[in-house]
Amino acid sequence: MQDYTSDILELVRITSTDLPLPVEKRLRDALEKEEPGSAAHGALETILKNVEMTRKNGTPICQDTGTPIFYVHYPVGINPGELKEQIRSAVAIATQKSYLRPNAVDSLNGKNTGDNVGDDYFPSIHFTEVDGEMLTIDLMLKGGGCENVGAQYSLPDNRLNAGRDLEGVRKVILDAVYRAQGEGCAPGFLGVAIGGDRGTSYSASKEALLRKFDDVNKDEKLNELEERITKEANELGIGPMGFGGKTTVLGTKITSTYRLPASFFVSVSYMCWAYRRRRMVVTKDTVTYE
Amino acid sequence: MTTNLQLPIKDNAIKKLNVGDTVNLSGVMITGRDAVHKWLDDTFIQKTRTATEDDLLIYEAIKPILKGGLIYHCGPVVSGLQTKDYRFVAAGPTTSTREEPYQGDIMRHFGMRGVVGKGGMGAATLKACQELPAAYFHAIGGAASLIAESVKKVIYVYKLEFGVPEAVWAIEVENFPVVVTMDSHGNSLHDTVREHSKEVLERLIS
Numbered sequence: 001m002q003d004y005t006s007d008i009l010e011l012v013r014i015t016s017t018d019l020p021l022p023v024e025k026r027l028r029d030a031l032e033k034e035e036p037g038s039a040a041h042g043a044l045e046t047i048l049k050n051v052e053m054t055r056k057n058g059t060p061i062c063q064d065t066g067t068p069i070f071y072v073h074y075p076v077g078i079n080p081g082e083l084k085e086q087i088r089s090a091v092a093i094a095t096q097k098s099y100l101r102p103n104a105v106d107s108l109n110g111k112n113t114g115d116n117v118g119d120d121y122f123p124s125i126h127f128t129e130v131d132g133e134m135l136t137i138d139l140m141l142k143g144g145g146c147e148n149v150g151a152q153y154s155l156p157d158n159r160l161n162a163g164r165d166l167e168g169v170r171k172v173i174l175d176a177v178y179r180a181q182g183e184g185c186a187p188g189f190l191g192v193a194i195g196g197d198r199g200t201s202y203s204a205s206k207e208a209l210l211r212k213f214d215d216v217n218k219d220e221k222l223n224e225l226e227e228r229i230t231k232e233a234n235e236l237g238i239g240p241m242g243f244g245g246k247t248t249v250l251g252t253k254i255t256s257t258y259r260l261p262a263s264f265f266v267s268v269s270y271m272c273w274a275y276r277r278r279r280m281v282v283t284k285d286t287v288t289y290e
Numbered sequence: 291m292t293t294n295l296q297l298p299i300k301d302n303a304i305k306k307l308n309v310g311d312t313v314n315l316s317g318v319m320i321t322g323r324d325a326v327h328k329w330l331d332d333t334f335i336q337k338t339r340t341a342t343e344d345d346l347l348i349y350e351a352i353k354p355i356l357k358g359g360l361i362y363h364c365g366p367v368v369s370g371l372q373t374k375d376y377r378f379v380a381a382g383p384t385t386s387t388r389e390e391p392y393q394g395d396i397m398r399h400f401g402m403r404g405v406v407g408k409g410g411m412g413a414a415t416l417k418a419c420q421e422l423p424a425a426y427f428h429a430i431g432g433a434a435s436l437i438a439e440s441v442k443k444v445i446y447v448y449k450l451e452f453g454v455p456e457a458v459w460a461i462e463v464e465n466f467p468v469v470v471t472m473d474s475h476g477n478s479l480h481d482t483v484r485e486h487s488k489e490v491l492e493r494l495i496s
Binding site for chain 1 (some may be wrong): 309312325349353364365366367368369379380381382384385387408409410428430431432434435436437438439451452454455456469470479480482483484486487488492493494495
């Protein structure tokens with residue numbers, strides 16, 4: 001099998017240092033809406049200056065380069081075990097090159113491995129076999145600040161008077177945004193999953209964040225809910241960094257999955273403004289990045 | 291208008307600051323997050339563990355920086371680890387609330403003028419800000435390379451065994467941009483925003 005280590009290293013470099021343009025555009029639109037001279041306006045100006053600087057200098061957008069989360073779709077002929085080792089080596093080299101901060105910490109003794117290579121869960125790598133000949137690797141770098149404000153609700157939630165329907169789902173998502181305040185580095189993006197068990201529900205909420213930035217939910221009701229959540233979350237007035245302001249959430253993606261009759265989970269993954277996500281596509285001998 | 295503040299900071303300079311003010315910080319500060327706060331609290335405040343010779347050495351080194359100074363809640367990306375020619379590559383703030391159990395006591399112990407972080411802190415820290423006086427300076431989360439540019443020099447590092455993000459880095463900064471979100475007069479922008487957003491939330495889900 002071919003060695004993709006250096007191509008994966010490049011994927012890590014781009015993801016950590018070059019914010020996707022659609023995210024930057026939303027930040028620029030948010031800047032337009034804030035009052036010049038306000039703390040919110042200043043925060044967005046600083047954020048945008050930083051985005052330009054890291055693209056130019058090839059330095060990390062944020063020092064918390066997070067959990068590297070890889071989603072690999074591989075064709076027949078690729079050995080996932082070998083690819084996993086290549087990903088782990090690429091992550092270690094990227095750490096040495098300061099594209100990533102050493103983030104893998106042993107939960108029992110507090111020791112940092114120094115190279116972002118921990119156990120089977122760190123870095124996090126998901127493999128799916130696909131038809132055809134194309135190999136794609138998606139990488140998301142998700143920092144601890146926004147990961148910590150993620151939330152999972154079990155409906156019905158009596159405290160919020162949220163039942164087992166889309167109205168209940170709406171209530172708990174807004175509660176999650178309220179609880180996060182600015183701590184997830186607002187303005188953020190919401191990935192939401194309805195259903196699943198506790199584990200699959202959180203996983204699906206992260207995968208919702210892999211959807212194209214400007215796509216439309218195929219389910220009409222969910223599409224409506226996504227738009228409504230973004231609008232109402234912004235009415236909360238939490239604003240950039242929680243300084244108060246007009247933009248709190250830049251986008252919402254909701255997915256629905258099967259559940260047990262007894263369970264009704266809603267999982268919210270909060271992604272900070274530094275929505276670092278890139279894709280590497282390998283066809284025959286060419287490697288491209290999106 | 292932006293205020294330029296030189297570290298160490300004087301009492302009256304802190305008292306002049308109000309929530310919402312933008313400030314450029316210059317001077318020497320140390321980084322410290324979860325491991326450092328727990329270590330300082332256990333060793334020098336609660337004294338639940340005996341200070342080693344190494345601990346005492348570090349204590350003496352950071353004392354003059356913290357007198358009238360600041361701790362920056364930050365776990366940086368640092369280059370030059372092999373050659374010890376350290377340079378901050380990315381150095382944005384980390385979430386401060388995790389230090390809430392320790393912060394007020396540590397600020398009082400060293401006579402600090404505040405902390406730099408993100409997300410704001412709670413009632414105990416706000417009380418310490420009023421007493422000392424001190425302030426909470428909010429850096430822009432995620433603006434890591436821009437902030438690293440304001441770090442002119444790494445003076446020393448201690449406790450590297452905590453890991454790069456958790457170590458004590460003494461750094462000299464120039465025009466480090468921050469916003470005052472908790473002042474010495476008992477005001478917290480975070481409380482104001484939380485209360486307002488709670489009212490809106492209740493309307494939206496009622």
